[in-house]
């Protein structure tokens with residue numbers, strides 16, 4: 001493991017720990033996490049419910065801060081980033097994309113209105129995520145789940161992030177929309193070289209999209225391996241049980 005910060009890595013975790021004082025259990029939610037995520041790679045984060053996956057993602061754009069350890073984004077210590085620059089560089093999309101009442105266009109332009117960020121041509125953005133431009137004038141409450149999730153993606157991509165954090169983004173979609181959103185992200189990743197860090201509960205998805213897989217359990221990073229190796233030959237008993245579906 002590289003201990004000195006390196007810009008060849010999108011993200012480096014060094015001895016990262018995190019607890020929530022309000023949590024009922026005493027153990028840390030993340031316990032001494034060490035690992036590097038290469039620029040332009042796709043890493044799937046898997047593990048039982050409550051293992052710390054979302055917390056790990058939230059540290060990467062300072063929605064949360066670690067209690068201890070060092071976290072580097074593109075070789076630069078995360079606390080030394082300006083929050084605006086960091087949030088543009090490191091985008092995040094959640095399962096339930098928060099939308100405000102109004103048209104798709106109104107939602108797409110939120111960053112432009114709030115922060116004066118030029119998002120470019122809205123039609124180009126919306127077409128990039130596989131929606132036709134007429135959707136821009138529809139009310140968001142009239143969009144399907146898949147369309148809303150694509151809109152959320154377009155809104156995040158408007159900032160031209162270099163790292164994209166995806167938290168269970170397809171778990172509310174029907175199977176065909178799941179595959180479409182996956183393909184869309186893989187295409188975007190291939191053409192732009194963006195780094196994807198993708199939390200998923202769907203093991204087939206973790207295998208389809210991942211190049212590397214990190215397995216978390218009880219706040220510990222128990223395995224970090226090429227995805228195919230991880231699923232074919234899990235090394236820890238915990239991962240073996242998890243892959244068999246014995247741990248949820």
Ligand SMILES: Nc1ncnc2c1ncn2[C@@H]1O[C@H](COP(=O)(O)OP(=O)(O)OP(=O)(O)O)[C@@H](O)[C@H]1O
Pocket residue numbers: 020022023029047048049050051052053054055056
């Ligand atoms: N803001 C918070 N305050 C207190 N405890 C929290 C908070 N956020 C998360 N936790 C706790 O931290 C632990 C890890 O949560 P986290 O959401 O990171 O897990 P996860 O692996 O993403 O789970 P899931 O797969 O169910 O989404 C859980 O025990 C959760 O209850």
